[in-house]
Amino acid sequence: MPKPGTSRGDAPSGPEVLVPLDRSAATPLRAQLEEGLRDAVADGRLPAGGALPSSRAMARDLGVSRRLVVEAYAQLTAEGMLVARPGAGTRVADVQGPGARVASAPAAPDRSAVGGRHDRRYDLFPGHPDLGAFPRTAWLAALRDVLREVPDRRLGYPDPTGAPELRAALAGYLARARGVVATPERVVVVSGAAQGLALVARALARAGRPELVVEDPSLPAHRELLAHAGARLRPVAVDAEGVRVAELPPGGTCLLTPAHQMPTGVALSQERRTALARWARAGGLVIEDDYDAEFRYDRAPLAAVQRLAPDRTAYLGSASKSLSPGLRLGWLVLPDALLQAVRIEKAHDDMGTDVLSQLTLARMLERGTYDRHLRALRRRHRERRDAVVAALGRHLPGARPLGVAAGLHLTLELPHPVDPAALEAACADREVGVYGVRERAIVLGYASLTPSDLDEAVRRLTAALASPGVRR
Template structure:
């Protein structure tokens, strides 16, 4: 017989706890034993200690334990037979856990938006940077982190963003985060910025849900071929824009609208600029960041989720000086989100030129993929309009009215992962935005994720389901 230990909780058997609490002693013991059986902690057939021994160890009267046993026998939880003692009844099995749903098979063709080619991650160059960074890291890098992020990375980012994106970035105004969603949580979840917030009529539902969870009311701005209609800004305190490449419709914010939104911000508003894939522009010169026009009115945010991999959880904000302390107060005194070693590695990756080389290499690869997709569409589906081709990792296919849902169902049957344009539309956006806008039915087709050998089959499968 296993020894019964009495403490705050009493052990019966090798590893099962019984915690009598509340009410009379017999009732408390009965409840505790019943729950141990019901939950499966006392398995069917388990022999319980003789009531005399248990009573002695628990400091209870023998009749108290005997009555508790008898009540559970009467209820069917326990059985008692002469010579075999008291056991958990075989029928007293806990309810079977719900059978998990079978895992959904991965799609045969992944044409989802926002996914870089995972096979193209620069493993060798990243490892070389990690080794150099680890060797050169000062001892204090292995202690608690600075909520701003490693100074080496902030300096490297300031140089890179100024050179390639036209961002006016002082390292002291850069805060490292784990991506754009984390930036939104810090800014709005932490009440550094407050709503109401104007957003583009098309955007990621995940971001809208994150903002709604933070209690921020969003109001959509219509989108057309020149980007967001910023002339619709009213009494909002801030506006969230993707000016280099409107997500997901694809156009850059027209220069006149850039100037207009900067003028609006000069009156006390804040522009949150999501530069999610600004490095990948194919047919014209890169579009610089709005932040360069008004660094004191723009929160500029970026990450490596498209340029390297979403597995590298590193992003950044370039903040107006007056917002830095507020963001740091929300983030906390310890760096809890981004590994200091990963930050040091990215700093070396930037300073060594490896990041520039990777971006140029992937820009060429993604442009070739885009060209193959658009050529196939022109040949086999010339009735389907294509937009958003100048930049990014996806295009938008314009479908005949009323065909989006049926096309998505056909794609699912064919094993194609692809997004419908309607999924990105703000629920308060109303009807289509007009003949020059993105309203109506469409598909958002990513062309970066499939392995090279699977890209042509993915294009053929897509063409087969288009109306």
């Protein structure tokens, strides 16, 4: 069977495609080629069903090795953007490519509970993952196997706590990759981290523990969700070592993002991790939101704090950043004190999460497909992290990016104070979406934009900062 990007005999033929390559740029040539082809599909220059040049022809036109082109075609084929068939060469997939922009049919603005307008061309919302990286081919292969093998009875109402296969696979994965102390019985599968957080908050409120400590600053959407679930929120400040554990109330409950604080990006220091475990064992309860801990670049992996006090920690994770928020797949690993109460809340909330998606994810975890996807995604996100940091150095050298060692966002410390509303409006005029704007800082998400788009977004942000009325 020919390799992706080849036709029978791989004759140097096929249409010409303009993909500029900058050999002086830090971005590798293969990454530039992949991004150029994605843009060509997104802009309609390569229409659905359209043929690409053979790998030999493309390599000759661009002056690069044929192997580089073959690898780029293979990557886009794995993403579902291209299809390769024996004797037919490589073509653009009939379905719209991942992450493509269709000018004639713009997507409706996101009006969800996260509270932002995500209809800007250069959207820097910190919660957006790279949807173009969804492993369509691997997901489809696992789903096909599930559909072929699943007994009819499994298509009825599911176990509200989750499919046994997924709970077992998650217990093994979390123990191995995050150091979580987990058994399948303690895992509850939820419809995204938002539902998991709401279930825990409601269970605590019914048990007479409505007060919940949250980090200051923290994600506004989480504060809104918790308040709606009946929680009374109490902020505790975050500094360069993470949340100030010494200020946590004895016997209280706290929601923390210790691996990569949202939004500052700091990691909870080892000293404070030890202090937090001591606080929890003395009667406190920790809700650990491990929302993007898989993505680390310049530091060693940090184990979940749950392993330090597993009987006093509710661990929360999801596939929203690693796969897609549209799947609505998340998980809780619960201590005995919360397990039954959250199970009841889950059963009453929705009677269970989509079973086919659960079984598909379980199959990917069992096969190691999910781990391979995460490794590739980590490289992709690191490239984008590097691109936005480089762009800030070029266009906005007076600003200081913080929290860049991990995650999908950074906090930009501004060189001078700004009027937040005026800056947001000036950015919107330039088709840039910015969020979490404070007088001296902005939270910038970078995972959903290409390196070239990140450079343009930072250039436009720089122009917005220079607009009349923005600077204080």
